[in-house]
Amino acid sequence: MAVIGWKSIYETGIVALDNEHRALVEEINRLYEAVRDKRGEAVLVDILTMLEKYTVDHFQHEEKLMAEYQFSGLAEHQKHHRELIDKIAEFKNENTAGAEGLARELLAFLRGWLLGHILKVDKEYGVFLESRGGRFIE
Numbered sequence: 634m635a636v637i638g639w640k641s642i643y644e645t646g647i648v649a650l651d652n653e654h655r656a657l658v659e660e661i662n663r664l665y666e667a668v669r670d671k672r673g674e675a676v677l678v679d680i681l682t683m684l685e686k687y688t689v690d691h692f693q694h695e696e697k698l699m700a701e702y703q704f705s706g707l708a709e710h711q712k713h714h715r716e717l718i719d720k721i722a723e724f725k726n727e728n729t730a731g732a733e734g735l736a737r738e739l740l741a742f743l744r745g746w747l748l749g750h751i752l753k754v755d756k757e758y759g760v761f762l763e764s765r766g767g768r769f770i771e
């Protein structure tokens with residue numbers, strides 16, 4: 634496992650959303666560095682709190698654009714978002730004291746979810762919005 638380097642393949646083509654995705658990758662890399670240095674526990678609560686806010690703001694942003702442009706995959710996409718929101722809540726309910734293992738688990742989960750989600754699910758609206766001239770929509 635290593636730091637995630639941003640690649641153009643992660644881009645949906647919607648600049649505003651790509652910037653939000655990049656910010657999330659940075660947070661995951663911050664968690665990665667902490668876990669690598671065996672201080673995952675120290676940043677765990679911080680990262681979970683950030684994720685709670687991020688998922689609300691970022692998902693609302695994506696869903697608003699999908700609704701605005703009448704993207705037919707919206708309901709399905711919302712289900713994926715719901716899964717992450719529920720998972721973050723589960724992590725938050727765990728005992729985070731002395732939780733180096735939990736930090737590692739969160740890291741593995743986020744990497745898998747994020748890269749899978751951006752590469753597969755988010756790409757779908759990317760192609761759709763771009764085809765409607767939405768490349769620079771905000």
Ligand SMILES: [Fe+2]
Pocket residue numbers: 695710714750754755
């Ligand atoms: Fe999404």
